[in-house]
Amino acid sequence: MATSITIRDMPDKARDELAARAAATGRSLQEYLRAHLIDLASRPDVETVLARIRERKQRTGTRLHAEKILAHRDADRR
Numbered sequence: 001m002a003t004s005i006t007i008r009d010m011p012d013k014a015r016d017e018l019a020a021r022a023a024a025t026g027r028s029l030q031e032y033l034r035a036h037l038i039d040l041a042s043r044p045d046v047e048t049v050l051a052r053i054r055e056r057k058q059r060t061g062t063r064l065h066a067e068k069i070l071a072h073r074d075a076d077r078r
Contacts, residue, residue: 005037 015029022032044052056062 018033019029022029025032027035
């Protein structure tokens, strides 16, 4: 069952910007915000991601230093 959400005390400038972004994509403000909220709810929050990382590190014993991780990341960028 769908539920309605009301957001109070929204600054006019922010509302106008969101409405403009919605219009630029050919959607109503409601459609635009609904899509973004559904997307937001489908992703884990930061605390959950960090907990998963800590658990995986503990389980696997991974101990890479930040410099090595960044070097691996940047290896394909050269």
